[in-house]
Amino acid sequence: MKKHIYITLLVGAITLVSCSKEEKSVQNQDQPISVTLSNTTFSNTSYATASGKLVSKNSVNVSTRMMGYITSLRAEVGQQVSAGQTLVSINNTDIQAKGGQASAGIAQAQANFNIAKKDYERFQNLYKNQSASQKELDDMRARYEMAKAGLQAAQMMKNEVNAQYRYTNITAPISGVITAKYAEQGDMASPGMPILTIESPSILQAQVLVSEQDITLIKQGMAVKVVIKNTNQEVNGTVTEVSRSASNTGGQYMVKITVANSQSLLPGMYVNVQFPFKRSGSVNTDFQQGVSVPKSALVEQGQLKGIYTVSSSNTAVLRWVKTGKIIGDEVEILSGLDAKEPYIISANGKLYNGAKVSVK
Structure with missing residues (x-):
């Protein structure tokens, strides 16, 4: 008889502990997660990106x-x-x-x-x-x-x-570094045929090809961002030459950018150049007003990217978005998030779809 009483008490205790944990878990789930929102805004600047490589501004062929x-x-x-x-x-x-x-x-x-x-x-x-x-x-x-x-x-x-x-x-006509050698001792030298190439790496230029829809918006003296593809290093640049003919470049236009702080860079490195275009009035109407968000606000699941918004019932809603260009710490949102729509930029807990939230 006593054995049955002990077993009954033990089962009762386990049931009480289990119920207590479930009640505590339910209480934790019901506790709203504190979040911070940020509103997307229209950008007054659009960007066009062109690829190319660095070359030495002072480069000569010795012949x-x-x-x-x-x-x-x-x-x-x-x-x-x-x-x-x-x-x-x-x-x-x-x-x-x-x-x-x-x-x-x-x-x-x-x-x-x-x-x-x-x-x-x-x-x-x-x-x-x-x-x-x-x-x-x-x-x-x-x-x-x-x-x-x-x-x-x-x-x-x-x-x-x-x-x-x-x-x-x-x-040597200039001081610099020999970057190419086209002949050896004993070869026959011919008039006009290069023997060596000397480049002075003290001043580097980024040479990129720009499409016809963007070339009219690029002006000499424009400040641009030059991103080194290999290291993702970002340096400032200034447009120094804008070609107005595409007859020899396959329908695209050559633009040359002088690169600042190029001591750690080498000729031949591949770059992306970001050209900013200001919108005012009816100018540049071909550009759509874009939305950009910080990289830290995005959620990645495999190849999908999303961002959390807040529903009318104060719950987190994961919205899948299509991203575009990356400009510094900002990512362009092409679809999935409307302009001026608030989104969660940070949270004090782990977010999930449907989680209750409270806005700070």
């Missing part, structure tokens, strides 16, 4: 005007060079021969000039003493002028040879 074999190539990709530094030497045997001929021509022309000058001066004195006729003086003057012109021509020939010498020893 020669002489044809000949490369006898020396003191340059490697990645090497830092200074303006005036000798990089390439080209065989100059032919130029040396021409230089010798030019020197010999100068010597001959100088001798002829000296003789003609002395004869002219002699006939000037004879003419003063009436020992020479006017015709003889004129002939000596003509001979002197011809000898003088011949000497000048020989000297110009020597200058031309010296100029050609400079093209056989090619120096």
Whole structure:
């Protein structure tokens, strides 16, 4: 009999504890979650995004005007060079021969000039003493002028040879880094064909292609945001060049942006450039007024993205939304959330669909 009494008491105690937990759980579920709301607003600015890459503003191809074999190539990709530094030497045997001929021509022309000058001066004195006729003086003057012109021509020939010498020893036109090498020692250099490329990374430009519907809104001097794709680093930029022709760029327009604080960046990095467009009156009517929310307000479940709103009965409602561009810490909402509609930006508990909430 006592055993049955103990079993009955034990079952009763367990039932009371279980009921107590259920009542407590119900009470916790009935407790509203404190939330903070934020109202979406119309943005007075729309954005267009274009992709491209960074290039050096100061970039030159090193080439020669002489044809000949490369006898020396003191340059490697990645090497830092200074303006005036000798990089390439080209065989100059032919130029040396021409230089010798030019020197010999100068010597001959100088001798002829000296003789003609002395004869002219002699006939000037004879003419003063009436020992020479006017015709003889004129002939000596003509001979002197011809000898003088011949000497000048020989000297110009020597200058031309010296100029050609400079093209056989090619120096760096700017200070920078060698980024490309198109020939090796022993190769034949041709006039106009690049041998090296030197870039100065101190000033970088972002070059992007913009569609025809946006190009008319982009102005020189416009401030833009440049986002490095690899690191997601964001830097400021200024539009410096806007092309008005798309004939050579496949129907899109080239825009160049000077990038600020580019010390840690390298040419060739891929970027996204965000162009802001202000709306006023009837201008830019093709743009729809967009809604943007903070990234922290979004809820992600797999590939779906949603945001919590508050119903008329003060319960949380999960609304699935379609997102667009990411601009800084803001995400553009394309559909699923109306403009000026309040949404939950933060909560003091774990939200779920249908949870009771209280607005702070």
